[in-house]
Each structure stands twice: as C-alpha cells, then as structure tokens.
Amino acid sequence: MDMKTFFAELGLGQEGVLAAQVFALVFLTLLANFMALKLLSRVVHHIHKTEGFWDDVFVLAARRPLSLLIWLFGLSWAAELVAAKSEAAIFAAIDPVREMSVIIILTWFVVDFVKRGETALSSNHRPEGAMDATTVMAIGKLVRLSVIITAVLVMLQTLGYSISGVLAFGGIGGIAIGFAAKDLLANFFGGLMIYMDRPFAVGEWVRSPDRQIEGTVEDIGWRLTRIRTFDKRPLYIPNATFASITVENPSRMTNRRIYETIGLRYQDADQVGKIVAAVKTMLSKHPEIDTNQTLIVNFNAYGASSLDFFIYTFTKTTDWVKFHVIKQDILLKILAIISEHNADVAYPTSTVHLPDPVRLEAQQSTQINTNEHCTNKEQNA
DSSP states (O other): OOHHHHHHHTTOOHHHHHHHHHHHHHHHHHHHHHHHHHHHHHHHHHHTTSSOSHHHHHHHHHHHHHHHHHHHHHHHHHHHHHHHHOOOGGGGGHHHHHHHHHHHHHHHHHHHHHHHHHHHHTOTTSTTOOOOHHHHHHHHHHHHHHHHHHHHHHHHHHTTOOHHHHHHHHHHHHHHHHHHTHHHHHHHHHHHHHHHHOSOOTTOEEEETTTTEEEEEEEEOSSEEEEEOTTSOEEEEEGGGGGSSOOBOGGGOSOEEEEEEEEEOGGGGGGHHHHHHHHHHHHHHOTTBOTTSOOEEEEEEEOSSSEEEEEEEEESOOOHHHHHHHHHHHHHHHHHHHHHTTOOBOOOOOOOOOOHHHHHHHHHHHHHHHHHHHHHHHHHO
16 A cells, blocks of 8 residues: 555545655654764764864764755755645745755855864864964965855856856956955955964064054954954054064064163272172073073273163073063172172262362351350350
C-alpha cells in the first residue's frame, strides 16, 4: 500500500497529503539538525584534547553554517513539494534563493574560519608561540576581503549578470570612484604601507614629535589606526597621516638612558675628583647597568653656585616602571657617596661682598643704636 492509498483510507484529501509530507520533511530536518549538532558537540569534546588547533577552528566555525545548511535544504525541499501542487509565481524563486543562500552560508563559514584562525595564530597558548599579530591581521584581512569579493561575483553570475561586464564597468568606474574617494584610497594605501614597512605593530608604544600622538597601538585597520593613550582614551588616526609625520617607537629601544647633572658646593672642590671616581665605580659594578654601552661620569662645568658633574649611562631593562626603580636606586647611592666624602649637594646661593669703609660704618651704626637702646632702658628704670 502506497502513501496516497494510506492517506486516502485516513480520509485525507490532496491538501492533507501535502500537509503531512511537508510536516514529515520539517520534522526530518529538525531531527537531522539535532543529530548534527549532537555529533559536533562530541567532536568538539574530543578535539580539545589534541595539540593541533586547526581542527578546533574548523569544527567551531562549521557549527552554525552546517545547521543553517540543513534547514535550508529541508525547507527548500518542502517548498518544492508545495510548488509541485501550486502555480504561484513566488515558487519560481526557490532555486535562485537556495543557490544564493548556499553561497552566503559558505562565505560565512570561510570568513569565520579565517577569523578564528587569525585569533588562534595570535594566541600565546600555541606550542610554537604566538605569531606576529600585525602580520596575522594583515593576511587575515586580505583573505577575508578576497573571499567576500569572490562570493559577490559568484552571486552576480548566479543571478544572470555577466562578470566580464561587471569587471569592465568596474574598470571604467574605478577612475571616477578613485577621484571621489581620494582620501579613502590614501588611507587604504597608508595602511598597506604600515603592513609592509612595519614601523610599529599592535601592542607597541608609539609617539610622534610632529603631532600630539602617543600611546599603545590597539588595531591597524585599512582606514584607521586605533591608539590607546596613556590616560586610556582611544585615538583614531587616518593611515594616510603616518606618511607625512615622524613616528618614534620606544617599544623597540634596546636600553633606557640615565642622564643627570649633579652640583656640589664650591667649598667641596677638593672632593670633586674623589666623588666622581666613586660614582663611576658604583655604576660600573651596578647589576642593572649595561656596561657594554656608553658610561660617562665627569666633572664638566663651573655653575653659578655649584661644581657640576654629570652621569650618562644605560640600563639593561627597557621596562618603564623598573627603569624608574633603578634610577632611584642610583640617585640615592650617589647621595650616599657625596655624604661619605663630607660633601653636600649645592643649592642656589648668593654672596654679597661689601667694601671695608661700608662695613666699618655699618659696625659704628650698630654700636650707636645699641648705646641708645641701653640709655633708654636706664631712663625708663
């Protein structure tokens, strides 16, 4: 007994048979989707135990697109059943909609796969270590852009448009678009130059003496670069700007410099040589000073109220916080050396020299005032 006879015995007409078939297809689609998600969950549980990460990326990126693909085919088959019994014009769009949807779902899968792979390659949890974030970001953006452009061209071809005609139109219209979007293209090529020349990367500290730009690079986009300033404000800079300004990258420095001038009192002149020698010895033995770099400690100036010597040296660390701890330790040790030699740091002073007659007159005036004061006290008594 076939399905039509079975439904006829149940008292169902053609509409009932169609409704039952559609219901069965939807139910089977729901069941297939449930089974596929269950299977993927088990697969995800097992692949987390493996050392590789590409299988994790593939399965996680495929979960939602696979579910949508199952529903797409299930519902499109149900629509075809209805279309066979109906002459409505809307059912003529089943095949184009299905083809377009397949292209969109596959594009979504590939883009998500690339994005997850980009995150995985930049992760520090990889056994080989994280790849350079800027390089990974650049390659990921190029691949995603290529996939999206290819998907758009395939969809146009599916809809019946000639790709060659579209490309020819793009070539002619590209000139007009280029003039209209001059700044946009300048920023695009500016971002491309950043990726190629690599003056800085994501996570590095940069600053420009030409502009009020200083902070940590958070993202390098095709149009804008986002920098987080040290007061935690986001700074969005068009990429074309970097082609016309000087950019410093302190994150790539090899050492940090200590350059300080210290003044001693003129009355400690006989101790200057000993103090300079002691400070130089202290710096050469300091564990945080890089003795392979320039190290200078010399008396170099007669100041207005001090005998000045300077220290010029480099620390091994480039860490900003640790550098200041080391610098504090060195300055305190210099103070201790100065104190050990019974000397002191100078501060601004002025000495007034008076001629002998002026000093004599001043002494006489003081004596007269004193005598007058004593006389007045006796009279009052």
